Amino acid sequence: MDIKVLAEAIGFEYSGESVEITAMNTLSDASSSQLSFVANKKYVSEVESTKAGFILIEEALLSYVPKDTVALVCENPYMMMAKASKYFAPSYVEANQNPPVIGKNCQISERANIENGAVIGDNCTVLAGAYIGSMVQMGNNVVIHPNVTVYRDTVIGNDCMIHSGSVIGADGFGFATTALGTHVKIYQNGNVVLEDDVEIGSNTTVDCAVFGSTLLKEGVRIDNLVQIGHNCVIGEYSVVVAQAGVAGSTKLGRNVVMGGQTAIAGHLEIAPFTNFAARSGVTRSIKEPNKTFGGFPLMEQRTWLKLQAKLARLIK
Amino acid sequence: MDIKVLAEAIGFEYSGESVEITAMNTLSDASSSQLSFVANKKYVSEVESTKAGFILIEEALLSYVPKDTVALVCENPYMMMAKASKYFAPSYVEANQNPPVIGKNCQISERANIENGAVIGDNCTVLAGAYIGSMVQMGNNVVIHPNVTVYRDTVIGNDCMIHSGSVIGADGFGFATTALGTHVKIYQNGNVVLEDDVEIGSNTTVDCAVFGSTLLKEGVRIDNLVQIGHNCVIGEYSVVVAQAGVAGSTKLGRNVVMGGQTAIAGHLEIAPFTNFAARSGVTRSIKEPNKTFGGFPLMEQRTWLKLQAKLARLIK
Amino acid sequence: MDIKVLAEAIGFEYSGESVEITAMNTLSDASSSQLSFVANKKYVSEVESTKAGFILIEEALLSYVPKDTVALVCENPYMMMAKASKYFAPSYVEANQNPPVIGKNCQISERANIENGAVIGDNCTVLAGAYIGSMVQMGNNVVIHPNVTVYRDTVIGNDCMIHSGSVIGADGFGFATTALGTHVKIYQNGNVVLEDDVEIGSNTTVDCAVFGSTLLKEGVRIDNLVQIGHNCVIGEYSVVVAQAGVAGSTKLGRNVVMGGQTAIAGHLEIAPFTNFAARSGVTRSIKEPNKTFGGFPLMEQRTWLKLQAKLARLIK
Numbered sequence: 008m009d010i011k012v013l014a015e016a017i018g019f020e021y022s023g024e025s026v027e028i029t030a031m032n033t034l035s036d037a038s039s040s041q042l043s044f045v046a047n048k049k050y051v052s053e054v055e056s057t058k059a060g061f062i063l064i065e066e067a068l069l070s071y072v073p074k075d076t077v078a079l080v081c082e083n084p085y086m087m088m089a090k091a092s093k094y095f096a097p098s099y100v101e102a103n104q105n106p107p108v109i110g111k112n113c114q115i116s117e118r119a120n121i122e123n124g125a126v127i128g129d130n131c132t133v134l135a136g137a138y139i140g141s142m143v144q145m146g147n148n149v150v151i152h153p154n155v156t157v158y159r160d161t162v163i164g165n166d167c168m169i170h171s172g173s174v175i176g177a178d179g180f181g182f183a184t185t186a187l188g189t190h191v192k193i194y195q196n197g198n199v200v201l202e203d204d205v206e207i208g209s210n211t212t213v214d215c216a217v218f219g220s221t222l223l224k225e226g227v228r229i230d231n232l233v234q235i236g237h238n239c240v241i242g243e244y245s246v247v248v249a250q251a252g253v254a255g256s257t258k259l260g261r262n263v264v265m266g267g268q269t270a271i272a273g274h275l276e277i278a279p280f281t282n283f284a285a286r287s288g289v290t291r292s293i294k295e296p297n298k299t300f301g302g303f304p305l306m307e308q309r310t311w312l313k314l315q316a317k318l319a320r321l322i323k
Numbered sequence: 324m325d326i327k328v329l330a331e332a333i334g335f336e337y338s339g340e341s342v343e344i345t346a347m348n349t350l351s352d353a354s355s356s357q358l359s360f361v362a363n364k365k366y367v368s369e370v371e372s373t374k375a376g377f378i379l380i381e382e383a384l385l386s387y388v389p390k391d392t393v394a395l396v397c398e399n400p401y402m403m404m405a406k407a408s409k410y411f412a413p414s415y416v417e418a419n420q421n422p423p424v425i426g427k428n429c430q431i432s433e434r435a436n437i438e439n440g441a442v443i444g445d446n447c448t449v450l451a452g453a454y455i456g457s458m459v460q461m462g463n464n465v466v467i468h469p470n471v472t473v474y475r476d477t478v479i480g481n482d483c484m485i486h487s488g489s490v491i492g493a494d495g496f497g498f499a500t501t502a503l504g505t506h507v508k509i510y511q512n513g514n515v516v517l518e519d520d521v522e523i524g525s526n527t528t529v530d531c532a533v534f535g536s537t538l539l540k541e542g543v544r545i546d547n548l549v550q551i552g553h554n555c556v557i558g559e560y561s562v563v564v565a566q567a568g569v570a571g572s573t574k575l576g577r578n579v580v581m582g583g584q585t586a587i588a589g590h591l592e593i594a595p596f597t598n599f600a601a602r603s604g605v606t607r608s609i610k611e612p613n614k615t616f617g618g619f620p621l622m623e624q625r626t627w628l629k630l631q632a633k634l635a636r637l638i639k
Numbered sequence: 640m641d642i643k644v645l646a647e648a649i650g651f652e653y654s655g656e657s658v659e660i661t662a663m664n665t666l667s668d669a670s671s672s673q674l675s676f677v678a679n680k681k682y683v684s685e686v687e688s689t690k691a692g693f694i695l696i697e698e699a700l701l702s703y704v705p706k707d708t709v710a711l712v713c714e715n716p717y718m719m720m721a722k723a724s725k726y727f728a729p730s731y732v733e734a735n736q737n738p739p740v741i742g743k744n745c746q747i748s749e750r751a752n753i754e755n756g757a758v759i760g761d762n763c764t765v766l767a768g769a770y771i772g773s774m775v776q777m778g779n780n781v782v783i784h785p786n787v788t789v790y791r792d793t794v795i796g797n798d799c800m801i802h803s804g805s806v807i808g809a810d811g812f813g814f815a816t817t818a819l820g821t822h823v824k825i826y827q828n829g830n831v832v833l834e835d836d837v838e839i840g841s842n843t844t845v846d847c848a849v850f851g852s853t854l855l856k857e858g859v860r861i862d863n864l865v866q867i868g869h870n871c872v873i874g875e876y877s878v879v880v881a882q883a884g885v886a887g888s889t890k891l892g893r894n895v896v897m898g899g900q901t902a903i904a905g906h907l908e909i910a911p912f913t914n915f916a917a918r919s920g921v922t923r924s925i926k927e928p929n930k931t932f933g934g935f936p937l938m939e940q941r942t943w944l945k946l947q948a949k950l951a952r953l954i955k
Binding site for chain 1: 772790809821822935
């Protein structure tokens with residue numbers, strides 16, 4: 008999209024020449040043809056090192072912008088980013104792409120729906136009512152059960168299985184709120200990547216990233232009715248039990264176990280081999296691996312047990 | 324349905340003339356051709372002002388019935404209402420209605436299912452596997468992702484988006500329980516109304532009303548795996564984060580925020596601009612706007628934080 | 640499958656003759672043509688009374704094996720069972736079975752998908768996008784709403800209703816973990832049985848059993864977004880409110896009520912007529928019927944209320 012047209016459409020000032028912007032991206036990942044933004048002073052060092060061609064930014068932070076990046080000054084860069092995101096959203100279906108490519112020895116139901124541009128490996132099973140979006144890439148030996156939905160651009164490794172009703176790659180929950188309390192949608196233009204040997208239960212939701220990818224690494228096991236937010240990374244062989252949820256941008260190390268109905272807040276990092284008892288409520292990062300936690304607020308599980316014993320005595 | 328036939332079918336006494344009853348309804352909304360009921364003495368004032376043609380009622384409350392309303396005396400009006408509800412349930416599909424009417428410039432997948440009587444506005448997208456029930460009304464610029472289910476009679480405003488796997492308008496959870504412990508289904512004969520600019524995530528469920536409408540007002544944002552019970556009203560621009568739930572007949576004001584896994588009990592009213600921290604458990608109405616709560620039982624969030632600090636000291 | 644071929648495929652020692660094994664099963668249910676396993680010393684008495692033809696077992700427990708059962712000695716019988724389970728998994732679709740048999744007076748959408756070998760009773764409704772797997776048996780007067788998925792081998796009684804998006808019979812959450820932290824899937828080769836008059840809300844998941852059946856007894860009422868784990872038994876007329884979950888192998892008596900977001904751990908037994916307040920966390924069996932519990936850890940509801948009152952005074 009031409010930066011001049013975008014400036015006009017969403018209302019920031021730009022008096023330079025026409026330049027084609029190819030995408031929006033984060034400060035650290037944006038290239039010279041891409042548009043980025045900064046909405047918070049704590050990201051100043053990322054501004055200084057960005058390679059973005061254009062950046063939506065408050066006047067107060069102007070001095071941090073590198074010389075090869077064009078600053079687009081505005082009062083509310085986060086809101087501007089939300090408004091701009093719409094113009095970079097891909098179409099829901101890529102009608103003009105090639106018909107899907109199906110590997111050898113696959114069992115694809117005539118009642119599955121596979122959009123153009125999708126590529127499916129060998130020995131895959133896709134059952135009735137499953138939806139495989141445009142440009143989805145699927146490895147070998149994958150099983151997609153009935154009525155699964157895989158949004159466009161999702162990447163699925165080898166030996167994965169997804170059970171019925173699960174939704175992979177729907178929009179993350181993102182919007183900018185105006186002073187009047189109304190919301191402007193942030194289009195979620197990233198995708199979901201499942202590495203090899205990932206199994207996902209039924210009616211689970213894995214949201215796509217705002218930019219980049221939500222990533223489930225090799226050997227992950229997800230149960231039913233689980234929520235994985237946008238831009239999460241779930242480490243290798245991690246296990247997420249039913250009705251648990253992980254909010255956006257949180258990263259789990261390998262072999263983390265989340266008990267049933269556990270919730271982890273956004274933007275945290277969880278050390279490898281951490282265990283969360285059922286219904287843990289996690290609002291801080293865990294640095295040290297190999298420990299077991301429980302409760303809300305979170306504490307070591309043995310501390311939680313001690314506290315509950317103490318409370319039990321309180322009422323005697 | 325003829326009141327005489329109904330009396331015979333479900334077993335209440337009626338010795339008057341044949342009268343056609345067109346629907347069941349609440350005491351306050353029922354008209355002279357409709358049947359209502361009262362199951363609790365606290366609704367006596369609504370009995371006195373009802374315009375219902377017929378009312379299922381205990382003998383003890385007979386004196387409150389207005390003169391234009393025919394009292395149908397029975398021992399257990401709630402159970403009678405449950406039994407009667409079945410006879411007013413619409414068919415699952417209206418085969419004899421006109422074919423669906425589709426607006427201009429729509430992208431409707433050949434593998435979407437749109438039942439007769441549905442009316443779809445302009446510039447709408449309905450993707451594969453989506454189900455749009457009979458008599459559904461949809462505004463302009465609506466996007467329905469794959470494998471969404473919209474039950475019959477749902478009304479969807481302009482600029483709405485519903486992500487995959489969500490179910491709008493399924494039966495609310497209602498039944499009358501006999502003395503033996505068995506359950507008689509209360510057919511949920513109302514609908515769901517989404518006003519303009521409502522976005523609903525994936526695998527969320529919004530139940531239809533028993534009578535009348537479950538209502539999501541303008542600009543509401545619902546995340547994934549959320550449950551909205553029958554007859555709820557969700558106020559303008561309210562935000563409901565993943566895995567939260569609202570039980571039946573609860574009303575949220577505008578710009579209420581429900582953190583992840585929060586639950587609100589039924590028949591409550593929540594003031595505008597109320598914030599609930601993640602996993603709040605709400606069992607009472609909130610009268611004063613603009614406050615932040617947390618915990619279960621619910622308290623102001625700062626009180627909850629203080630309490631947790633105190634408990635942490637207990638175990639030192 | 641020939642026991643010699645299986646031994647070679649998954650790596651346990653067997654020097655006997657070729658014998659066809661027809662299935663895997665539990666110690667108590669296995670017959671002389673079936674393979675069982677023991678992974679824990681506490682099941683020694685079940686080993687002594689098993690009628691299994693073959694048993695995967697540690698050397699230390701060899702002395703308990705009955706004389707008609709062939710012991711297959713290995714270091715990690717649980718892992719061996721996991722590896723073996725794959726060879727007994729039925730195909731996803733039985734292409735070679737007879738076309739489905741549909742009873743009288745049914746309304747089956749042309750866009751429903753009914754696999755071969757399924758048998759549907761009289762007066763049934765199956766709406767668009769619903770998936771009825773191979774060999775499913777369905778009674779009379781059943782209603783299957785759009786986009787429901789019923790996995791193969793499920794048995795559905797008379798007068799049942801399943802709302803949209805629910806998934807009946809997907810794999811339970813089972814795997815064996817290696818010393819390196821990787822997981823080997825335990826194929827879930829059992830099924831789900833719904834007795835008569837069961838109603839299931841929308842986007843609920845009921846997992847199939849590892850062996851045998853997950854069972855929902857007569858008159859059970861399940862709300863939306865509920866998780867029922869593999870091998871559970873839900874007693875007659877029990878009521879499970881939205882977003883509650885029951886972990887694997889737990890057995891509920893009749894007329895148990897689980898409030899919203901309640902969770903019950905696995906392998907427990909809950910006495911009839913037990914009530915759990917919303918968000919109860921249940922980690923022990925309940926022996927005495929007819930009591931009301933709440934909280935996590937679980938206590939009698941009146942005790943929980945007392946405790947909360949005490950805590951409220953703490954912060955004054």
